[in-house]
Amino acid sequence: xxxxxxxxxxxxxxxxxxxxxxxxFLVNLGPNLKKLAISQTEMHTSAEQLxxxxxxxxxxxxxxxxxxxWLGVVPKQPVTDPATGKPAQRFSFCNDPVVPxxxxxxxxxxxxxxxxxxxxxSKLFPxxxxxxxxxxxxxxxxxxxxxxxxxxAGMREGSRTDRTxxxxxxxxxxxxxxxxxxxxxxxxxxxxxxxxxxxASASQGITFYNFTLPVMTLAIxxxxxxxxxxxxxxxEVMTQQYIRTARLKGLSFGSVVVKHALRNALIAPxxxxxxxxxxxxxxxxxxEVMFRYQGFGYTLVEAAGNNDIDLLLGxxxxxxxxxxxxxxxSDVGYAFLNPRIRVQ
Amino acid sequence: MQVEYLSAFNVVLGVLxxxxxxxxxxxxxxxxxxxxxxxxxxxxxxxxxxxxxxGVGICLFWLFxxxxxxxxxxxxxxxxxxxMKDVLPGxxxxxxxxxxxxGGDKLARDVFSRMVYGSQIVLIIAPAATGFALxxxxxxxxxxxxxGGRIDTVLSFLANxxxxxxxxxxxxxxxxxxxxxxxxxxxxxxxxxxxxxxxxSVLFWTRYKNRPDRLYILLGLTLVVxxxxxxxxxxDADPFKIIHxxxxxxxxxxxxxxxxxxxxxxxxRGLVMDIKTxxxxxxxxxxxxxxxxxxxxxxxxxxxxxxxxxxxxxxxxTTILLGTxxxxxxxxxxxxxxxxxxxxxASRLLRxxxxxxxxxxxxxxxxxxxxxxxxxxxREQSMKD
Numbered sequence: 148x149x150x151x152x153x154x155x156x157x158x159x160x161x162x163x164x165x166x167x168x169x170x171x172f173l174v175n176l177g178p179n180l181k182k183l184a185i186s187q188t189e190m191h192t193s194a195e196q197l198x199x200x201x202x203x204x205x206x207x208x209x210x211x212x213x214x215x216x217w218l219g220v221v222p223k224q225p226v227t228d229p230a231t232g233k234p235a236q237r238f239s240f241c242n243d244p245v246v247p248x249x250x251x252x253x254x255x256x257x258x259x260x261x262x263x264x265x266x267x268x269s270k271l272f273p274x275x276x277x278x279x280x281x282x283x284x285x286x287x288x289x290x291x292x293x294x295x296x297x298x299x300a301g302m303r304e305g306s307r308t309d310r311t312x313x314x315x316x317x318x319x320x321x322x323x324x325x326x327x328x329x330x331x332x333x334x335x336x337x338x339x340x341x342x343x344x345x346x347a348s349a350s351q352g353i354t355f356y357n358f359t360l361p362v363m364t365l366a367i368x369x370x371x372x373x374x375x376x377x378x379x380x381x382x383e384v385m386t387q388q389y390i391r392t393a394r395l396k397g398l399s400f401g402s403v404v405v406k407h408a409l410r411n412a413l414i415a416p417x418x419x420x421x422x423x424x425x426x427x428x429x430x431x432x433x434x435e436v437m438f439r440y441q442g443f444g445y446t447l448v449e450a451a452g453n454n455d456i457d458l459l460l461g462x463x464x465x466x467x468x469x470x471x472x473x474x475x476x477s478d479v480g481y482a483f484l485n486p487r488i489r490v491q
Numbered sequence: 492m493q494v495e496y497l498s499a500f501n502v503v504l505g506v507l508x509x510x511x512x513x514x515x516x517x518x519x520x521x522x523x524x525x526x527x528x529x530x531x532x533x534x535x536x537x538x539x540x541x542x543x544x545x546g547v548g549i550c551l552f553w554l555f556x557x558x559x560x561x562x563x564x565x566x567x568x569x570x571x572x573x574x575m576k577d578v579l580p581g582x583x584x585x586x587x588x589x590x591x592x593x594g595g596d597k598l599a600r601d602v603f604s605r606m607v608y609g610s611q612i613v614l615i616i617a618p619a620a621t622g623f624a625l626x627x628x629x630x631x632x633x634x635x636x637x638x639g640g641r642i643d644t645v646l647s648f649l650a651n652x653x654x655x656x657x658x659x660x661x662x663x664x665x666x667x668x669x670x671x672x673x674x675x676x677x678x679x680x681x682x683x684x685x686x687x688x689x690x691x692s693v694l695f696w697t698r699y700k701n702r703p704d705r706l707y708i709l710l711g712l713t714l715v716v717x718x719x720x721x722x723x724x725x726x727d728a729d730p731f732k733i734i735h736x737x738x739x740x741x742x743x744x745x746x747x748x749x750x751x752x753x754x755x756x757x758x759x760r761g762l763v764m765d766i767k768t769x770x771x772x773x774x775x776x777x778x779x780x781x782x783x784x785x786x787x788x789x790x791x792x793x794x795x796x797x798x799x800x801x802x803x804x805x806x807x808x809t810t811i812l813l814g815t816x817x818x819x820x821x822x823x824x825x826x827x828x829x830x831x832x833x834x835x836x837a838s839r840l841l842r843x844x845x846x847x848x849x850x851x852x853x854x855x856x857x858x859x860x861x862x863x864x865x866x867x868x869x870r871e872q873s874m875k876d
Contacts, residue, residue: 176670321860333841471655
């Protein structure tokens with residue numbers, strides 16, 4: 148077990164290395180750097196000045212040197228102040244070093260956000276905690292509701308409840324966040340006026356009034372999918388011999404479902420719920436932009452839209468980490484839940 | 492000048508009559524399929540369940556809407572009539588006496604016509620991109636599952652690499668205006684569009700290599716048609732100027748194929764690993780068939796059921812992805828009538844007007860729902876056998 152986890156962690160580190168290098172390559176493409184230089188300098192700068200800005204801020208160094216600097220295996224060099232010729236801070240708003248130092252991801256330095264004029268860490272981590280709250284609320288709604296729907300539908304295959312709930316869950320998987328968000332806003336904010344169509348005020352304080360719509364929108368897409376997986380798993384369990392035995396020895400249907408079927412039927416949905424996280428990440432971006440909630444997704448969009456290199460790299464690192472760690476947890480957890488599975 | 496309005500009942504009636512070519516085509520196809528359902532195999536069996544009929548009906552409805560878009564839509568999707576800015580549903584355009592059935596948007600364009608024309612964009616890109624993703628996924632997934640070992644390790648690592656990217660980040664990196672100045676989209680298009688040619692060449696080669704009369708015709712046809720489409724799509728150098736794709740549409744297309752082929756790869760790999768243990772594969776191996784013959788002519792046909800179901804779901808998922816791209820304003824032109832862009836434009840103004848937001852959302856939802864219902868009943872029917 149331990150060697151399995153260690154090997155998986157090794158693959159994870161390699162994947163993260165490869166992915167961050169790809170992101171690093173893409174954000175440092177010529178047109179993207181030019182866009183960054185234009186947004187960071189005054190209006191009407193000539194092409195030479197843009198190039199000078201890029202050279203001066205170290206964007207024209209060798210690709211691998213710069214990737215190494217970001218990673219923390221190559222020392223970060225201070226820039227030379229063109230006026231005095233002395234070493235100076237690269238970006239004054241981030242407390243960049245004036246002497247060459249190893250300061251990258253490995254040292255815990257996420258770099259400097261050019262868009263928000265602050266360090267990436269001070270922007271990214273509050274955003275992450277805001278999104279964490281949203282995610283928690285979504286999971287608290289999504290998991291019980293979807294499991295309940297799945298179990299009710301799978302309990303008696305082919306019954307009217309089953310058909311109705313199945314079609315409802317198919318419909319919910321056909322509703323992406325930007326569709327359900329619009330529909331819910333129209334119904335609950337525009338027509339009924341009971342909920343707020345914007346979660347911008349949720350940064351100050353979360354209330355039922357401003358937080359229900361984002362949570363609902365985000366949960367609905369996942370509910371259908373998890374419910375269908377739970378139903379399939381439940382249907383399979385209900386045809387097993389031991390369920391028939393339990394029924395034949397005279398136990399009531401309800402007690403068979405709760406005591407014998409439920410635990411076995413919930414193994415598969417556990418994996419599905421864990422693997423739902425990557426999807427939730429995309430959903431979070433849409434919902435946070437739609438409801439103007441200042442979280443991780445909002446930060447990602449701002450970073451990508453302004454080609455804020457360090458912030459975007461930080462965002463990708465975090466999201467890739469979340470995706471990979473949930474995969475690992477789902478594999479390990481599956482082995483724990485299902486004694487028939489042995490991990491090698 | 493005052494704009495006149497139709498009553499709600501007349502709006503509904505008007506919309507239904509505008510769709511007349513769609514209803515006729517739908518009636519013909521559904522009637523024919525229903526009549527001959529015994530002879531139509533898996534497709535015919537769909538008509539045994541209510542879910543299947545509804546699924547086929549919705550998918551065909553949007554297919555015919557896309558085909559007859561110019562007849563169904565009363566206005567040009569980009570035409571602006573200043574007096575009709577933000578009008579409510581049912582407003583009559585004074586000059587032509589035609590009706591803005593679902594009202595006008597903030598740029599005074601007809602919401603109904605835009606929704607109808609939007610279906611064209613979705614129904615061209617989504618199935619085509621899914622087709623290419625299937626080709627890429629199958630061509631790479633077959634050897635990975637069949638041979639295992641190092642090929643499998645490398646390909647699976649690459650697939651997991653792409654799958655570990657949150658889709659939205661991938662799109663922000665791959666579908667930016669800047670990237671079209673670089674050769675990256677064209678290089679990726681060049682790579683992905685090779686796969687169908689490779690696939691069909693190997694397919695015919697393994698089957699007919701001892702029958703040169705058939706082989707040369709089929710291989711020649713594949714290379715000529717494939718090369719022609721390839722030249723048109725990747726280099727925009729179609730000698731007859733028929734096949735042409737906008738650079739930004741190519742960019743979207745490539746990004747969508749890139750995002751969804753690892754999923755197909757994983758499914759194909761799993762299916763192959765399962766099927767290769769069957770007796771008929773062992774029999775083919777004993778006969779001395781080549782590995783690629785076994786993969787393409789013994790394993791692949793037996794994996795078709797789950798693949799067809801997955802393809803249906805994947806077209807729906809690609810539609811959702813296209814909508815996401817439109818919603819974030821990536822790739823497609825800002826005035827493009829596709830559903831995602833329309834939802835983005837309308838959702839910013841939900842406080843003042845809701846009518847421009849509802850038609851594209853319901854259109855997108857119903858189309859994906861149709862595909863999902865279709866996939867569901869296909870799965871059920873194929874499991875009965």
